[in-house]
Amino acid sequence: MTKTVPEPAELAGFSVQGLDALLPATLRLQTLSPLPGVPVAAPETLARCGGLLVPHDGEPVADVRDRPDRWAALALVTQALRRDLPVLAWGSGAALMARALGAPVQAVHVQAAGPQHPVQSPERAGAPRGATLLLGSPEAPAHWQLGRVRAWAGTELPAELLAAFLGALPQERSRRPGSPLEALGGEATLRRVLTDFYDRARRDELLGPVFGAHVTDWAAHLDQVTAFWVTMLGGGARWTGHLGGVHAGLGVQAQHLSRWLELFAQAVQAHLPPAAAADLIRRAETMGARLGPRRQR
Numbered sequence: 001m002t003k004t005v006p007e008p009a010e011l012a013g014f015s016v017q018g019l020d021a022l023l024p025a026t027l028r029l030q031t032l033s034p035l036p037g038v039p040v041a042a043p044e045t046l047a048r049c050g051g052l053l054v055p056h057d058g059e060p061v062a063d064v065r066d067r068p069d070r071w072a073a074l075a076l077v078t079q080a081l082r083r084d085l086p087v088l089a090w091g092s093g094a095a096l097m098a099r100a101l102g103a104p105v106q107a108v109h110v111q112a113a114g115p116q117h118p119v120q121s122p123e124r125a126g127a128p129r130g131a132t133l134l135l136g137s138p139e140a141p142a143h144w145q146l147g148r149v150r151a152w153a154g155t156e157l158p159a160e161l162l163a164a165f166l167g168a169l170p171q172e173r174s175r176r177p178g179s180p181l182e183a184l185g186g187e188a189t190l191r192r193v194l195t196d197f198y199d200r201a202r203r204d205e206l207l208g209p210v211f212g213a214h215v216t217d218w219a220a221h222l223d224q225v226t227a228f229w230v231t232m233l234g235g236g237a238r239w240t241g242h243l244g245g246v247h248a249g250l251g252v253q254a255q256h257l258s259r260w261l262e263l264f265a266q267a268v269q270a271h272l273p274p275a276a277a278a279d280l281i282r283r284a285e286t287m288g289a290r291l292g293p294r295r296q297r
């Protein structure tokens with residue numbers, strides 16, 4: 001399948017680059033589709049995104065069958081919503097945001113443009129539930145806002161909307177982490193916790209012999225266990241397996257599990273602030289409870 005690369009959208013008479021340069025580096029804008037001078041967002045760059053532009057690119061929104069790139073775009077804006085990032089969307093970008101927020105999208109007949117009806121994208125969405133309608137009607141919203149998302153149905157973004165968006169960015173910067181993994185400091189922090197935990201477990205008189213009897217390659221074990229926790233903490237599907245199956249033949253008893261949880265809590269508390277530590281310990285206890293019944297025999 002060949003995909004035509006859309007021309008970068010132009011913001012009439014307005015330089016994003018110029019204004020963005022005035023913002024602190026931590027607040028830099030990113031864009032979903034090419035815009036001069038603005039880096040294109042990717043899942044791994046959203047953590048550094050101060051605000052997301054979702055420009056009109058004329059790409060489909062309602063029917064995205066056979067368009068993995070559009071599914072990826074939807075996944076990306078959904079992640080931006082989860083992070084509560086400030087978003088400014090227009091044209092087909094506005095329809096995409098509305099779809100990500102659950103609004104229906106339809107093809108529209110192009111209407112005569114006017115102050116109440118800017119030139120429309122060929123696909124238009126109703127305003128998402130709970131949105132504040134700023135211009136137009138509920139069925140044909142020209143401009144709406146929901147939380148930190150602002151959308152303009154027209155294909156050309158009025159300069160004053162961009163200026164207002166950029167002006168509000170410093171106060172609106174999202175601090176919500178994208179996943180529990182990010183909340184506890186990312187994979188590097190997780191690895192420090194797990195390395196410390198296995199140092200303790202290997203030295204432990206009860207657990208040490210069990211691990212010693214089954215683990216020969218500790219680096220590989222640490223990689224596996226890290227992949228497991230990354231997956232459990234929403235950092236990506238890196239581990240596939242069955243925890244019960246892995247432990248079934250190890251002779252794990254109740255005393256092993258409670259020592260495991262005790263040492264895990266010690267390692268977690270040594271590296272994480274109290275709230276993040278409590279969250280990780282609670283997750284381990286829940287998993288331990290699932291390993292439970294087999295232990296009791």
Ligand code: HEM
Nearest residue numbers: 207210211214224225228241246252256257260284287288
């Ligand atoms: C909530 C509690 C526990 C969690 C979340 C957990 C997690 C894991 C994970 C993710 C693996 C690697 C699986 C893989 O290779 O794909 C693993 C392996 C292992 N676990 Fe646990 N575990 C728990 C409790 C225990 C306990 C109580 C013991 C007893 C000492 C234990 C001993 C082992 C051993 C020996 C292996 C290596 C098995 C092998 O490679 O043959 N685990 N565990």
